Amino acid sequence: MNIGDLLKRPIDELTTDEMEVVLNHKKKLQIEKQEKERRDYELERDTDMGELVDLAIEIESKAALLKQLTHSKMEKHQEKLNNYGKIRSNSKGGFSLMHSNKTMRIKRRRDTQPIWDERSTKALELIHAFLYDTVKKRDKDLFEMLIGFLVKNKKGDLDYASVMNLLSHESRFEDPRWKEGLRLLKQSYSNFLKxxxxxxxxxNTEGKFERIELNFSAL
Structure with a gap:
């Protein structure tokens, strides 16, 4: 039974067996079509992904090389500037280099993380005790402001700027719990250089400096 001949004949002239042969043939063609579409899709997907990942690996490698070279050269120039007396001896490492034509600049920033050690736990106990026992009863608005400076983030760490705001109010009270709490809080602080x-x-054309974006998400 030739399938080509069956497909040429009108449907109403086909027997039940012949109809089944035609239907099976069409199902087979549909499956083959879907299988080809799947293979074509996966081939295109894998080709595109391979191209993108290869490029990402190349950029990652070059970015690592760029940072290594930048750090080395900035260290070299900072040392030269130190010898020339252009940077104060108490410089923390943040500085910038400007090209002679004033159109290019490289700036170095310290990437730090504030850390409070175990003394901060005792400090918070003393400060909280004082604020709840004394300040809350006398000045609720002041209490809300000061206690707000001690709220921790999702990681359970104190916020540096908030703690600095709290310390700016040190002279407000003479209670020993307040004084000792702030003293311990200051002593528990250290700044980790990452x-x-x-x-x-x-x-740019307007004479303003624009950052060359090396962060993929910023583009």
Whole structure:
């Protein structure tokens, strides 16, 4: 039974068996079509992904090389500037280099993380006790402001700026719990240097410096 001949004949002239042969043939063609579409899709997907991942690996490698070279050269120039007396001896490492034509600039920033050690736990106990026992009863608005400076983030860490705001109110009270709490809080603080961040900038047509974006999500 030739399928080509069956497909040429009108449907109403086909027997039940012949109809089944035709239907099976069409199902087979449909499955083959879907299978081809799947293979074509996966081939295109895998080709595009391979191209993108290869490029990402190349950029990652070059970005690592760029940061390594930048750090090395910025360290070299900072040392030269120190020798020339252009940077104060108490410099923390943040500085910038400007090209002679004033159209390019590289800025180095310290990437730090504030840390409070175990003394901060006792400090918070003393400060909270004082605020709840004394300030809350006398000045609810002041209490809400001061207690708000001690709210921790999702990681359970104190916010540096908030703590600095709290410390700015140190002279408000003479209660020993307040004084000792703030003293312990200051002593528990340290600043962990995670590394340096670099900004590469170029001048635009308006004469303003614009950062060369190396962060993929910023483009």
């Amino acid at each position: 590394g340096y961040q670099y900004d590469f900038e170029k001048q």
